[in-house]
Amino acid sequence: MSKRTVEYEVSRTPELGMDFRPREGLMSPAELPEPDFGSDNMLINIGPQHPATHGVLRLVLELDGETVVRCIPHIGYLHSSFEKLGEYRDWNQIVTLTDRIDYLAPLIYNCAYVMAVEKMMGVQVTERCKVVRVICMELDRIFSHLLWLGTWAIDVGAFTPFLYAFQERERVYHLHDAFTGARITTSATRVGGMMADIPEGWDQGVREFANTLPDTLDEIEALLTTNGIHLGRSQGVGVISGGEAINSGLSGPNLRASGVPYDLRKDKPYYDYETYDFEVPVGEHGDCYDRYMVRIEEMRQSCLLLLQALDRLPDGPINVNDPRVVLPRKTDCMNDMESMIHHFKLVMDGLKTPPGESYFAVEGSKGELGMYVVSDGGSKPVRWRIRPPSFINLSVISKLVEGGLLADVVIVNASLDIVLGEIDR
Amino acid sequence: MSQTGKSNAADLSVEVHPSVQALHDWFGVAIIRDEIVAGDEHVVYVDASRITEVLGWLKEVPEHLYDYLSDITAVDYGGGRPIQVVYQLFSISHRRSLRVKAELPLSALEIDSAVPLWASANWLEREVYDMFGISFKGHPDLRRILMPENYAEGYPLRKDFPLRGRFTRAEQTQRALSQEPEDYYIPADFECGRKPQLVQWQETGGEPEPDGDPSDH
Numbered sequence: 330m331s332k333r334t335v336e337y338e339v340s341r342t343p344e345l346g347m348d349f350r351p352r353e354g355l356m357s358p359a360e361l362p363e364p365d366f367g368s369d370n371m372l373i374n375i376g377p378q379h380p381a382t383h384g385v386l387r388l389v390l391e392l393d394g395e396t397v398v399r400c401i402p403h404i405g406y407l408h409s410s411f412e413k414l415g416e417y418r419d420w421n422q423i424v425t426l427t428d429r430i431d432y433l434a435p436l437i438y439n440c441a442y443v444m445a446v447e448k449m450m451g452v453q454v455t456e457r458c459k460v461v462r463v464i465c466m467e468l469d470r471i472f473s474h475l476l477w478l479g480t481w482a483i484d485v486g487a488f489t490p491f492l493y494a495f496q497e498r499e500r501v502y503h504l505h506d507a508f509t510g511a512r513i514t515t516s517a518t519r520v521g522g523m524m525a526d527i528p529e530g531w532d533q534g535v536r537e538f539a540n541t542l543p544d545t546l547d548e549i550e551a552l553l554t555t556n557g558i559h560l561g562r563s564q565g566v567g568v569i570s571g572g573e574a575i576n577s578g579l580s581g582p583n584l585r586a587s588g589v590p591y592d593l594r595k596d597k598p599y600y601d602y603e604t605y606d607f608e609v610p611v612g613e614h615g616d617c618y619d620r621y622m623v624r625i626e627e628m629r630q631s632c633l634l635l636l637q638a639l640d641r642l643p644d645g646p647i648n649v650n651d652p653r654v655v656l657p658r659k660t661d662c663m664n665d666m667e668s669m670i671h672h673f674k675l676v677m678d679g680l681k682t683p684p685g686e687s688y689f690a691v692e693g694s695k696g697e698l699g700m701y702v703v704s705d706g707g708s709k710p711v712r713w714r715i716r717p718p719s720f721i722n723l724s725v726i727s728k729l730v731e732g733g734l735l736a737d738v739v740i741v742n743a744s745l746d747i748v749l750g751e752i753d754r
Numbered sequence: 755m756s757q758t759g760k761s762n763a764a765d766l767s768v769e770v771h772p773s774v775q776a777l778h779d780w781f782g783v784a785i786i787r788d789e790i791v792a793g794d795e796h797v798v799y800v801d802a803s804r805i806t807e808v809l810g811w812l813k814e815v816p817e818h819l820y821d822y823l824s825d826i827t828a829v830d831y832g833g834g835r836p837i838q839v840v841y842q843l844f845s846i847s848h849r850r851s852l853r854v855k856a857e858l859p860l861s862a863l864e865i866d867s868a869v870p871l872w873a874s875a876n877w878l879e880r881e882v883y884d885m886f887g888i889s890f891k892g893h894p895d896l897r898r899i900l901m902p903e904n905y906a907e908g909y910p911l912r913k914d915f916p917l918r919g920r921f922t923r924a925e926q927t928q929r930a931l932s933q934e935p936e937d938y939y940i941p942a943d944f945e946c947g948r949k950p951q952l953v954q955w956q957e958t959g960g961e962p963e964p965d966g967d968p969s970d971h
Contacts, residue, residue, distance in 0.1 A: 404899065404900065405898075405899060405900040405901060405902070408900045408901065410910055410911075412885075412911060413910055413911055413915075413917060414917070417917055448792050448793070449791075449792050451792075451793065573873075575821055575822055575846065576821075576872055576873050576874065577872075577873040577874050578822070578823055578824070578872065578873070578874025578878075579874075589846065591822070591846050596846070596849050597849065597851070685791050685792055686791050686792065686795075686797075686829075687791065687792035687795060688795060688824075688825070688842055688851075688853060690824065697824060699824055699825055699842065701825065701827060701840070701842070703829050705831065711829065711831055711832075712827075712829045712830070712911075714825070714827045714829075716824060716825040716827075716842070720877065720881075721874055721877065721878070724873075724874065724876060724877040725873075728873075753900060754900075
């Protein structure tokens with residue numbers, strides 16, 4: 330055994346000696362000229378695999394000391410071309426793609442997509458369906474903001490709020506699970522209604538959640554809102570003025586933090602949002618702290634909206650009575666020929682839409698979530714376009730971080746609340 | 755804090771859209787036609803060569819003030835028909851929306867950039883360029899955005915682009931593996947605003963599908 334070790338060392342040592350010996354014609358590292366980057370600035374790369382980028386975002390930063398001179402974001406690492414895939418699927422099959430776009434608020438995406446198709450087809454959904462969708466969208470607004478809150482807290486250096494927020498998220502996961510059978514990939518909507526009516530007792534679960542969430546928010550706020558470290562790191566960081574924010578296409582809480590009260594639930598109301606009593610929180614400084622405050626307040630307002638929607642949840646059918654879009658009942662299919670043929674045609678061909686197009690935007694958790702659908706009369710879209718709020722929100726990151734410190738890049742990125750699945754689509 | 759008090763009667767009367775009429779009066783023949791889709795959505799087709807003029811007018815004139823550019827995208831109907839560039843505009847102060855379209859023939863996919871008007875057009879136009887190959891004149895940084903910069907298979911959202919791409923899976927993998935990751939770290943690569951290479955994929959054999967009907971999948 331010992332002999333073998335000696336042999337090994339003997340055979341290795343000369344090679345190592347060869348490697349370390351300076352080769353002819355090469356300079357030692359100390360003599361090598363500095364690589365010429367055209368300036369004294371330093372280039373650093375963050376991501377694509379980096380916890381602070383909240384996904385597979387890559388930022389290339391040019392630094393002068395600790396100050397960011399230039400920031401170049403690179404995206405596309407999660408690109409799966411949902412829009413192209415949609416052109417090969419019929420209208421109802423696309424619903425399953427929509428919740429994979431923004432996996433942090435899947436129900437909002439499910440709802441927004443079918444609302445655009447229904448608008449194009451002229452289908453009026455039932456009153457119960459409207460209220461159920463409002464519940465779904467507000468629930469997922471909270472769901473998404475909670476994830477943002479937890480990761481934001483981690484990025485500013487606080488760990489406990491992350492645990493509190495994720496505990497609350499788990500309750501929403503359970504509600505998703507109880508309603509749709511899935512925790513993330515909900516696929517809850519269909520053109521003309523929902524995949525099913527809400528299960529018995531589900532509304533009670535949502536009510537309990539909406540009643541108790543504000544207590545948790547109070548606890549989280551007690552840890553963050555007046556915390557010196559949190560204030561010091563977020564106030565006056567990543568400032569964007571209202572006019573600039575509009576020009577840059579920001580939407581959602583990021584835009585409202587800059588003082589622009591643009592909320593589609595108020596400005597282009599859909600699903601009777603104008604009859605609900607809620608407020609749109611608006612910031613004034615447009616910095617990271619205001620974005621934090623706006624989202625916290627939005628969660629409280631969403632709780633109020635949830636309770637109001639639950640109070641007015643009417644009885645009645647969840648699906649529209651329109652044979653163009655909704656499958657006949659299974660018992661009918663088994664008992665009469667016409668229903669069976671109709672069922673077969675709807676399943677095999679997919680529902681047919683008249684030629685036309687529609688752009689329908691809802692206030693998603695990240696901002697204005699628009700769905701643009703174009704049909705040529707077939708059972709598949711000619712074009713299905715998602716107006717991606719995070720994509721456009723992220724495009725201002727260079728503007729926000731340039732001139733700031735390297736440490737603030739992480740905070741600014743967290744305050745924008747991006748989800749890379751939707752940016753790359 | 756709240757704007758509950760504001761009227762929610764968005765100015766979406768089906769018959770008359772004030773901006774559409776004003777556009778006809780102001781620009782005359784540059785406004786090719788207009789239509790109403792999905793009940794209350796107004797679409798205006800604009801001569802592509804005067805698109806920035808029209809968009810700038812809509813953005814600046816106080817009676818219209820479409821200060822918010824929601825979206826820029828394109829639609830390819832296939833079959834050699836022109837590709838439409840679609841601008842979704844919204845006026846925050848008037849709560850009015852308008853869709854402006856410009857049609858570009860496949861032989862001349864070029865249009866003026868809207869970046870001087872809206873900063874939000876920057877990434878949106880890059881995406882349209884990436885997916886449809888429409889080049890935006892005057893764009894400060896027209897590079898691919900979602901696809902890799904050395905992507906050579908063409909423009910994925912065109913109707914003549916097959917769902918699985920032009921290369922085989924093996925070729926795609928080989929291309930990906932043969933890339934030099936260090937290339938992405940040299941400073942010259944981060945220079946913005948260089949001239950884009952517009953034509954990357956050349957049709958070598960066979961004509962593209964006459965009609966890009968997706969249902970043949």
